[in-house]
Amino acid sequence: MFVLISIDLEGCAGVVHVDQTRRGGADYERARAWMSREANAAALGAFDGGATRVVVNDSHADMRNLLFEELDPRVEVISGALKPLSMVQGLDAGQPDAAFFVGYHGGAGLRASVLDHTYYGAVVGEIRLHPAQSAADDPGLWVDEAAINALVMGEAGVPVALVTGDEAVTAHASERFPGVTTVAVKASITRYSARSIHPDEACRRIRAAASEALRGLARVKPYTLPAPIGVTVSLLATAYADAAELVPGVVRLDARRVRYVAPSAREVLRAVLAITKIAGTVVV
Ligand SMILES: [Zn+2]
Numbered sequence: 001m002f003v004l005i006s007i008d009l010e011g012c013a014g015v016v017h018v019d020q021t022r023r024g025g026a027d028y029e030r031a032r033a034w035m036s037r038e039a040n041a042a043a044l045g046a047f048d049g050g051a052t053r054v055v056v057n058d059s060h061a062d063m064r065n066l067l068f069e070e071l072d073p074r075v076e077v078i079s080g081a082l083k084p085l086s087m088v089q090g091l092d093a094g095q096p097d098a099a100f101f102v103g104y105h106g107g108a109g110l111r112a113s114v115l116d117h118t119y120y121g122a123v124v125g126e127i128r129l130h131p132a133q134s135a136a137d138d139p140g141l142w143v144d145e146a147a148i149n150a151l152v153m154g155e156a157g158v159p160v161a162l163v164t165g166d167e168a169v170t171a172h173a174s175e176r177f178p179g180v181t182t183v184a185v186k187a188s189i190t191r192y193s194a195r196s197i198h199p200d201e202a203c204r205r206i207r208a209a210a211s212e213a214l215r216g217l218a219r220v221k222p223y224t225l226p227a228p229i230g231v232t233v234s235l236l237a238t239a240y241a242d243a244a245e246l247v248p249g250v251v252r253l254d255a256r257r258v259r260y261v262a263p264s265a266r267e268v269l270r271a272v273l274a275i276t277k278i279a280g281t282v283v284v
Pocket residue numbers: 008009010105117119145
């Protein structure tokens with residue numbers, strides 16, 4: 001059994017501030033160790049639950065955060081950027097039987113979730129999905145990184161069996177992903193505050209939940225939406241939308257919103273990456 005683990009940092013126990021999430025930040029080295037241990041706990045739980053192959057995809061920022069010495073030698077690690085599948089890289093490294101999202105956080109615009117953002121925090125106000133033909137004012141479905149990534153996995157037939165992070169991200173995952181097991185390691189109070197369990201206790205719970213999730217894998221189903229899928233990105237400044245509009249196929253809806261109709265979930269992800277990366281080149 002092949003398990004693919006996507007590990008982020010903002011949703012790990014004890015993490016509440018950018019000083020912990022940015023290379024060079026005062027507390028970054030400690031936070032990346034907590035992140036590495038949570039990834040390892042999920043991997044150990046996967047092996048406990050019957051996995052024979054575990055690939056861990058470093059999914060945070062420059063994607064070079066994981067400390068190999070904290071990881072079980074049986075795991076393979078995907079690190080570095082740019083990766084065409086970003087947080088779901090590894091999906092093409094065989095056919096995973098299940099995916100785990102560990103250390104995940106609330107999406108941009110969600111109150112209250114520590115360090116809420118979706119892919120590119122500096123430029124994205126929020127992201128919504130809707131049927132291809134919907135009107136500009138159709139509110140659609142608000143999505144976070146977990147939902148977008150789960151749709152890419154789901155389209156390839158891969159179910160998300162475990163989601164860990166703050167209570168906001170695990171609550172959305174429980175509503176959306178059929179049969180998913182979740183571990184909430186902290187309750188967010190505001191964007192920069194939370195009540196967290198101890199990192200060691202988080203690892204204990206994640207390992208137990210990971211093995212349990214695999215034992216119950218028959219009940220877990222892929223998360224999908226009918227294609228084509230419209231994706232609307234609300235940017236934080238008009239200048240970002242001016243740049244995003246240059247991506248071929250992207251339509252400007254109004255001052256700060258752009259839309260793209262994608263033939264598949266994978267293309268939704270590519271559109272989000274392309275729109276946000278080009279928007280991020282603009283100085284405002
Ligand atoms: Zn993230």
